[in-house]
Amino acid sequence: METKLSNVEGFVRPEVRKLVPYQTKHMPECIKLDANENPFPWPAGMREALFSQELAFNRYPDGMGTELKTCIAKYTGISSEGILIGNGSDELIQLILLTFGGLGKSMIIHPPTFGMYQIYARLTETTVVEVPLLNGLDLDTEQMLKAAQVPEAHVCIVCNPNNPTGSLFPREEILRLVRESGKIVVVDEAYAEFAEETLIPEIENYPNLVILRTFSKAFGMAGLRLGYLLGQPQTIALINRVRPPFNVNLFSQKAGILSLDYLSEYQGQIEQIKAETKKLQTALKLVPDLTVYPTRANFILFKPNDPDRWASEFLKRGFLVRNMGMLPSLGKCLRISAGLPEENERFIRAVREISAL
């Protein structure tokens, strides 16, 4: 029989036809200050403890993540029934929208904020409603509440501290949104360990409040893809319906369990990262014609007079920084995260060189 030449593109869903694949930079030869990671190696002994375990990789992992959830419960004070684990917190954003979003439903975000919310909205056919931050930095609670009034608004995402601005929003403002909107309010606390502020204790008061956390930042496990979602058990049970059965692999589960035995070592790293962030901030503030925004996370947003030129000058000197492009109200900005102390010293020297060009 004759083989038909199939028009594969013709079968693609219309939403997918419009998508451009997400591009990530992988430049291991550079000093990476572009992804808000923890630059320190794991606490001493943790790697050895993890690699010396007998792990049955020929078997599927515990799909419920029972032991990991027990450890997260101890760390957060939320019972296991109120925890969902994910293949990075990225996956959990998708699961939230698969549960509460979709065609004809909308999600409210506050640009500038984390770009993956938009991407998962597109994948789940959820409409995005943008309520820009006031002056690019502060939550516009009034306008968010207004946007939440329509019945199709189901989800509202607050990123706290916010990526990429570093702003920490007042907890009362977020709680007002939770109380008065009545919608599903997701508070993304990816950087909470650096800000040392969390809304976790409020979960017991609000069935519509869910909190996203990750092991990628303070716990230095970006490469292992491990995140979790906290909420009231009935809310978590709904989202659990759309979770793939074995979404978190065995190795990442074990690493997560182990890391929570090293909290005091991680706390030491967090303190160091905070001190390094301050050092970078102070150095950047000394540069003329450069705006530096306040931060409560492990990264800094700043605006030189020619961000594209600065980004390429950094790259020439071996530093990968995040060129944020055009941000609402703020214009073109760059974002850097704190590296190792010696990397930061070199970075500060590069800043002085570039500003003198």
Ligand SMILES: Cc1ncc(COP(=O)(O)O)c(C=O)c1O
């Ligand atoms: C605000 C925010 N949320 C979520 C994530 C994703 O984290 P994960 O590595 O857990 O998918 C990031 C990563 O940069 C982030 O900045």
